[in-house]
Amino acid sequence: xxxxxxxxxxxxxxxxxxxxxxxxxxxxxxxxxxxxxxxxxxxxxxxxxxxxxxxxxxxxxxxxxxxxxxxxxxxxxxxxxxxxxxxxxxxxxxxxxxxxxxxxxxxxxxxxxxxxxxxxxxxxxxxxxxxxxxxxxxxxxxxxxxxxxxxxxxxxxxxxxxxxxxxxxxxxxxxxxxxxxxxxxxxxxxxxxxxxxxxxxxxxxxxxxxxxxxxxxxxxxxxxxxxxxxxxxxxxxxxxxxxxxxxxxxxxxxxxxxxxxxxxxxxxxxxxxxxxxxxxxxxxxxxxxxxxxxxxxxxxxxxxxxxxxxxxxxxxxxxxxxxxxxxxxxxxxxxxxxxxxxxxxxxxxxxxxxxxxxxxxxxxxxxxxxxxxxxxxxxxxxxxxxxxxxxxxxxxxxxxxxxxxxxxxxxxxxxxxxxxxxxxxxxxxxxxxxxxxxxxxxxxxxxxxxxxxxxxxxxxxxxxxxxxxxxxxxxxxxxxxxxxxxxxxxxxxxxxxxx
Amino acid sequence: xxxxxxxxxxxxxxxxxxxxxxxxxxxxxxxxxxxxxxxxxxxxxxxxxxxxxxxxxxxxxxxxxxxxxxxxxxxxxxxxxxxxxxxxxxxxxxxxxxxxxxxxxxxxxxxxxxxxxxxxxxxxxxxxxxxxxxxxxxxxxxxxxxxxxxxxxxxxxxxxxxxxxxxxxxxxxxxxxxxxxxxxxxxxxxxxxxxxxxxxxxxxxxxxxxxxxxxxxxxxxxxxxxxxxxxxxxxxxxxxxxxxxxxxxxxxxxxxxxxxxxxxxxxxxxxxxxxxxxxxxxxxxxxxxxxxxxxxxxxxxxxxxxxxxxxxxxxxxxxxxxxxxxxxxxxxxxxxxxxxxxxxxxxxxxxxxxxxxxxxxxxxxxxxxxxxxxxxxxxxxxxxxxxxxxxxxxxxxxxxxxxxxxxxxxxxxxxxxxxxxxxxxxxxxxxxxxxxxxxxxxxxxxxxxxxxxxxxxxxxxxxxxxxxxxxxxxxxxxxxxxxxxxxxxxxxxxxxxxx
Numbered sequence: 001x002x003x004x005x006x007x008x009x010x011x012x013x014x015x016x017x018x019x020x021x022x023x024x025x026x027x028x029x030x031x032x033x034x035x036x037x038x039x040x041x042x043x044x045x046x047x048x049x050x051x052x053x054x055x056x057x058x059x060x061x062x063x064x065x066x067x068x069x070x071x072x073x074x075x076x077x078x079x080x081x082x083x084x085x086x087x088x089x090x091x092x093x094x095x096x097x098x099x100x101x102x103x104x105x106x107x108x109x110x111x112x113x114x115x116x117x118x119x120x121x122x123x124x125x126x127x128x129x130x131x132x133x134x135x136x137x138x139x140x141x142x143x144x145x146x147x148x149x150x151x152x153x154x155x156x157x158x159x160x161x162x163x164x165x166x167x168x169x170x171x172x173x174x175x176x177x178x179x180x181x182x183x184x185x186x187x188x189x190x191x192x193x194x195x196x197x198x199x200x201x202x203x204x205x206x207x208x209x210x211x212x213x214x215x216x217x218x219x220x221x222x223x224x225x226x227x228x229x230x231x232x233x234x235x236x237x238x239x240x241x242x243x244x245x246x247x248x249x250x251x252x253x254x255x256x257x258x259x260x261x262x263x264x265x266x267x268x269x270x271x272x273x274x275x276x277x278x279x280x281x282x283x284x285x286x287x288x289x290x291x292x293x294x295x296x297x298x299x300x301x302x303x304x305x306x307x308x309x310x311x312x313x314x315x316x317x318x319x320x321x322x323x324x325x326x327x328x329x330x331x332x333x334x335x336x337x338x339x340x341x342x343x344x345x346x347x348x349x350x351x352x353x354x355x356x357x358x359x360x361x362x363x364x365x366x367x368x369x370x371x372x373x374x375x376x377x378x379x380x381x382x383x384x385x386x387x388x389x390x391x392x393x394x395x396x397x398x399x400x401x402x403x404x405x406x407x408x409x410x411x412x413x414x415x416x417x418x419x420x421x422x423x424x425x426x427x428x429x430x431x432x433x434x435x436x437x438x439x440x441x442x443x444x445x446x447x448x449x450x451x452x453x454x455x456x457x458x459x460x461x462x463x464x465x466x467x468x469x470x471x472x473x474x475x476x477x478x479x480x481x482x483x484x485x486x487x488x489x490x491x492x493x494x495x496x497x498x499x
Numbered sequence: 500x501x502x503x504x505x506x507x508x509x510x511x512x513x514x515x516x517x518x519x520x521x522x523x524x525x526x527x528x529x530x531x532x533x534x535x536x537x538x539x540x541x542x543x544x545x546x547x548x549x550x551x552x553x554x555x556x557x558x559x560x561x562x563x564x565x566x567x568x569x570x571x572x573x574x575x576x577x578x579x580x581x582x583x584x585x586x587x588x589x590x591x592x593x594x595x596x597x598x599x600x601x602x603x604x605x606x607x608x609x610x611x612x613x614x615x616x617x618x619x620x621x622x623x624x625x626x627x628x629x630x631x632x633x634x635x636x637x638x639x640x641x642x643x644x645x646x647x648x649x650x651x652x653x654x655x656x657x658x659x660x661x662x663x664x665x666x667x668x669x670x671x672x673x674x675x676x677x678x679x680x681x682x683x684x685x686x687x688x689x690x691x692x693x694x695x696x697x698x699x700x701x702x703x704x705x706x707x708x709x710x711x712x713x714x715x716x717x718x719x720x721x722x723x724x725x726x727x728x729x730x731x732x733x734x735x736x737x738x739x740x741x742x743x744x745x746x747x748x749x750x751x752x753x754x755x756x757x758x759x760x761x762x763x764x765x766x767x768x769x770x771x772x773x774x775x776x777x778x779x780x781x782x783x784x785x786x787x788x789x790x791x792x793x794x795x796x797x798x799x800x801x802x803x804x805x806x807x808x809x810x811x812x813x814x815x816x817x818x819x820x821x822x823x824x825x826x827x828x829x830x831x832x833x834x835x836x837x838x839x840x841x842x843x844x845x846x847x848x849x850x851x852x853x854x855x856x857x858x859x860x861x862x863x864x865x866x867x868x869x870x871x872x873x874x875x876x877x878x879x880x881x882x883x884x885x886x887x888x889x890x891x892x893x894x895x896x897x898x899x900x901x902x903x904x905x906x907x908x909x910x911x912x913x914x915x916x917x918x919x920x921x922x923x924x925x926x927x928x929x930x931x932x933x934x935x936x937x938x939x940x941x942x943x944x945x946x947x948x949x950x951x952x953x954x955x956x957x958x959x960x961x962x963x964x965x966x967x968x969x970x971x972x973x974x975x976x977x978x979x980x981x982x983x984x985x986x987x988x989x990x991x992x993x994x995x996x997x998x
Contacts, residue, residue: 014543017536018517021524033719034737037516040775041733044513048547220532234540238533276539 001075005061006277008052009078013276015049017234024232024240028224053089062086074279077461081278084157091141096133103130104405111404118392120375123404128371130406131364138365148365151409156284156416158463161362163476164412171415171478172355176385178485178497179349182336183387185493190332196320198250206316207243207257213309214295215448216241216261220268229256231292233267236275250317251333255296262295263288265448269456284464285410289417290424291451297347297418298425298484299447303330304439334492338386340395347418348485352385354415357400361408420468422481424455427472500574504560505776507551508577512775514548516733523731523739527723549596552588561585573778576960580777583656590640595632602629603904610903617891619874622903627870629905630863637864647864650908655783655915657962660861662975663911670914670977671854675884677984677996678848681835682886684992689831695819697749705815706742706756712808713794714947715740715760719767728755730762730791735769735779749816750832754795761794762787764947768955783963784909788916789923790950796846796917797924797983798946802829803938833991837885839894846917847984851884853914856899860907919967921980923954926971 019042026038052058062083065071071079107126114123138150146161153159211223221239233239241260245253266288270280282288299305303326306313310329314321324332336346342353360377363369369377378397382388390396402410428450429435438446454471462470469475486497518541525537551557561582564570570578606625613622637649645660652658710722720738732738740759744752765787769779781787798804802825805812809828813820823831835845841852859876862868868876877896881887889895901909927949928934937945953970961969968974985996 010539011543011547014540015547017540018521018544021540022517022520025520025524029721031717031719031721031737033716034734037734037736037774040509041513041516041520044510045517048510048514217532218530220530222528222530235533235536237536238530275536 001065001071001078002061005058005065008055008058008061009082009278010276012049012052012082013278013280015045015052017238019045019049020232020234024234027226027228027230028242050089053086058082059086059090074273074461078278081281081460085278088141088154092137093140096137096140100130100133100137100406103133107404107406108401111398111401115394115398118394118398120393120397123398124371124374127374127403130403131371131408134406134408135365146366148362148409151365152412153409155410155413156286156464158465159284159286159412159416163465164358164416165362167419167476167478168351168355168358168412168415171351171419171481172385174478174482175348175352178482178489179336179338179352179386181495181497182348182489182493183338185495187331187335187493189335189337190324190328192321192324192329192332193249193251195248197247198317198320200245200247202316203245203247203250203253206313207253209312210254210257210309211241211261213442214258214261214265214299214444216264217268221264223257223260229260231260231263231267233264236268236270236272236280239264239267250320255300255333258300259292259296262292265295265451266291266456269452270459271457274459279459279461281460283460283462283467284416285413286416287420287455287464287467289413290420290468291455293417293421294425294451298421299439299444301330301333301347302436302439303327304436306330306333307440308442331492334488336489336493338388340382340388340390341399348489349386351415351418354411356381356385357411358415361411365408416464416476419476419478419481420464422484423468423472423474423477424451425484426480427454500564500570500577501560504557504564507554507557507560508581508777509775511548511551511581512777512779514544514551516737518544518548519731519733523733526725526727526729527741549588552585557581558585558589573772573960577777580780580959584777587640587653591636592639595636595639599629599632599636599905602632606903606905607900610897610900614893614897617893617897619892619896622897623870623873626873626902629902630870630907633905633907634864645865647861647908650864651911652908654909654912655785655963657964658783658785658911658915662964663857663915664861666918666975666977667850667854667857667911667914670850670918670980671884673977673981674847674851677981677988678835678837678851678885680994680996681847681988681992682837684994686830686834686992688834688836689823689827691820691823691828691831692748692750694747696746697816697819699744699746701815702744702746702749702752703742705812706752708811709753709756709808710740710760712941713757713760713764713798713943715763716767720763722756722759728759730759730766732763732766735767735771735774738763738766749819754799754832757799758791758795761791764794764950765790765955768951769958770956773958778958778960780959782959782961782966783915784912785915786919786954786963786966788912789919789967790954792916792920793924793950797920798938798943800829800832800846801935801938802826803935805829805832806939807941830991833987835988835992837887839881839885839887839889840898847988848885850914850917853910855880855884856910857914860910864907915963915975918975918977918980919963921983922967922971922973922976922978923950924983925979926953 022038022042022045026035030038062079065075065079066083103126107130110123110126114120134151135147138147141150141153143150149160152161207223211218220237221241223241223243225244226242227244229242229244231239231241241257241264243253243257243260266282274280306326306329310326321329334346336348338349339345342350345353356378359381360369360374363377364371364374375393375397379389382390382396428447432446432450435447438444455467458467465475490497521537521541521544525534529537561578564574564578565582602625606629609622609625613619633650634646637646640649640652642649648659651660706722710717719736720740722740722742724743725741726743728741728743730738730740740756740763742752742756742759765781773779805825805828809825820828833845835847837848838844841849844852855877858880859868859873862876863870863873874892874896878888881889881895927946931945931949934946937943954966957966964974989996
């Protein structure tokens with residue numbers, strides 16, 4: 001690859017890293033009055049990144065490189081990935097970018113006011129405006145008659161509605177009876193979380209222990225506090241996680257850290273030879289989420305993991321956990337109950353929250369659902385899928401910020417993450433029969449090494465589903481996920497789960 | 500001013516802010532392994548900033564604006580300041596930038612090795628190479644026969660050797676007998692600093708108290724820890740200070756914080772209408788230093804300030820300060836003694852360290868002193884000015900990092916800072932007769948408000964000396980500084996000081 005193209009890749013990668021630094025800092029250390037200045041700085045950086053990306057000379061260099069025939073396979077992948085990113089940017093009219101930024105500002109504002117007023121009506125006009133702009137965007141970026149595909153492509157390159165809908169529909173139809181069967185057992189939530197205070201300094205220290213336990217490299221990353229936990233990578237050697245500490249809800253810090261550590265291990269795992277190139281990237285948000293969910297849920301809510309760590313947790317919180325044993329703790333952190341709020345949902349009910357949103361998003365983009373009917377459609381599905389009725393819109397259609405940003409196409413990546421996580425974990429168990437024994441003695445290196453080789457170090461060589469197929473022999477499927485739920489929750493709840 | 504030029508000013512300002520963010524983060528929160536990645540990111544940002552600055556379209560726009568005749572006085576100043584910055588960048592050959600960066604890397608490396616070996620000889624070849632490049636730079640940027648002027652211009656725009664040398668020479672000749680007179684009193688250093696431990700958490704809390712006391716706005720800035728304290732501003736609403744905590748040396752944190760707070764108040768004080776323009780900047784490093792020295796020394800080592808704060812300090816460190824009263828503390832923090840290390844020098848001897856360096860720098864740039872003779876020239880002056888002989892080069896010519904970076908022309912800005920601080924403070928005392936009474940009751944707002952109006956909010960409207968002249972009625976002078984020393988140390992040491 002010629003040095004000019006390579007240096008432009010480095011420049012784009014460095015700009016991306018600096019944008020992430022400025023965004024990270026905004027959430028953790030920015031002085032209150034600096035918010036407008038930071039917004040301007042980020043806007044300038046985004047504009048520079050965009051200018052370099054759509055530069056016609058970059059287009060020519062990519063075209064020449066693509067035709068040259070003397071690229072290595074990795075270089076071909078770099079050209080492919082950057083060409084795709086560039087074309088999406090070129091096809092996005094500047095006028096639309098400006099209009100969307102303004103509409104997002106209004107959307108957030110209206111959403112906040114609507115939540116305040118507990119009424120969707122206040123949000124509806126802003127949402128309709130965003131929807132119109134996203135339809136325009138979809139048409140500008142191109143699709144085969146399914147606008148949603150063009151938006152999905154922004155988060156899950158290569159995924160299509162035609163492929164996704166049957167999988168999520170089957171998943172939904174399997175989960176509804178499973179949730180009902182578990183709900184019929186009527187087990188109360190764990191008492192050890194009720195009205196006790198968990199010292200936040202000790203929570204922090206325990207999250208640091210967990211980071212070390214899963215092998216997050218604290219010399220190539222760090223953890224800080226923020227209101228909403230997130231992962232932000234400026235480079236494979238500079239991966240920043242956040243968690244939050246709440247004296248009344250210690251699991252929020254523990255599982256929040258494990259979740260972000262899963263993202264973080266992925267970002268730290270990019271290959272040295274991919275650094276500062278388009279291959280040092282995750283192929284999709286769904287695959288990114290598969291790694292966070294794998295460590296948070298398939299490992300972090302598993303008995304083997306806590307067989308090793310629970311004694312230290314009891315030692316950290318001797319009073320709160322005095323009467324709790326490992327099995328009680330394991331049952332407690334895997335309590336299943338239909339609930340209204342997605343971010344508080346357990347791993348059995350969670351995907352029903354996603355399918356609900358996906359179906360509504362698709363109907364909106366297809367003009368099959370008027371924006372005004374969104375709350376009733378939400379509540380109707382909430383009844384059908386989880387048997388619940390939101391008391392007001394803040395606990396229903398207004399609960400997530402995504403639509404206030406006009407972000408359609410993002411929600412399904414959460415479900416994809418859960419499904420990919422289960423498939424990758426099942427493949428890991430097949431490849432590493434000693435895995436649980438290793439976890440029981442606190443050794444996560446076997447699993448981490450396998451994931452590093454199979455997924456992390458591969459970067460963006462392949463699209464997400466192709467990467468999963470290369471590892472597991474099969475692409476997107478709900479089979480492994482459902483098998484995992486049936487085995488785990490059947491045992492925990494003493495019932496035979498079908499579906 | 501046309502909108503294109505204005506938007507380019509905003510862009511340059513935003514890039515500058517982001518460069519500062521990345522540099523700040525490198526010193527306080529960067530994971531160890533990320534240092535090379537951060538160096539690349541900073542290099543990319545510097546290259547982008549340089550590219551935009553030397554862009555011929557910017558040159559044309561500035562020339563047009565300068566000739567247009569319909570600019571406000573502030574806009575004229577913006578054009579003047581940016582034109583000067585641009586011309587210096589244009590006149591800096593790219594080849595020289597690259598060669599300097601490489602030579603700086605080698606300089607730092609050789610300097611570290613030389614310090615390790617306690618021998619200047621190891622450093623000499625790298626220093627000679629840097630000196631040759633800086634001579635080239637001076638010739639490229641232009642001068643009237645005095646190369647040092649071209650380097651000084653990088654830190655102290657408008658200042659010239661011809662103006663500076665007589666002032667520093669007179670200062671030197673006044674200080675040498677004053678130091679000797681104070682040394683003859685033979686007062687031991689304060690015992691309250693000997694072998695006691697000052698809890699570092701309490702030190703931190705006291706530095707936060709001091710920040711609030713001087714009016715540093717913690718909603719438009721923050722304080723963190725770093726190995727070497729510094730101030731770094733990304734915007735007037737985002738000014739970041741650092742301090743360091745050492746259990747054995749509590750004054751390091753207290754006066755370090757006061758020093759950086761002085762810098763910080765300046766950066767926070769730029770006028771709203773100057774934001775994101777070349778006027779939201781200090782006119783020189785000397786004037787910047789005047790503000791840090793004013794708060795650290797003229798206020799922070801003064802009796803009125805501690806009349807208010809000493810009781811709280813005693814409360815914070817009751818055991819260490821049990822036997823110390825306000826007068827003892829005031830005498831202790833103003834102990835004068837010739838010493839070998841500049842950064843540990845008191846305010847009477849400090850400027851002799853600077854004059855020594857300035858004279859050697861000037862001789863090097865003028866080819867009047869071979870690099871090989873630098874250590875002997877250093878030691879000879881150290882004997883003449885302070886009566887001391889360094890036991891080895893690490894306590895002599897190798898003590899500062901500045902020359903290892905090839906930074907000639909920076910040292911005199913420290914002395915300029917001390918002189919400007921004294922002149923500005925004398926003017927403040929004339930304008931605000933109640934100043935000491937206000938400080939005694941903990942009110943710094945009178946002084947801060949005056950400095951804000953006279954200096955901070957003026958930004959880069961005028962060069963440093965012209966700004967000082969506009970405030971005090973006189974430009975650079977050693978008179979106010981010497982008067983301040985004579986009055987303060989004459990009283991503290993019970994001697995009559997001449998000079």
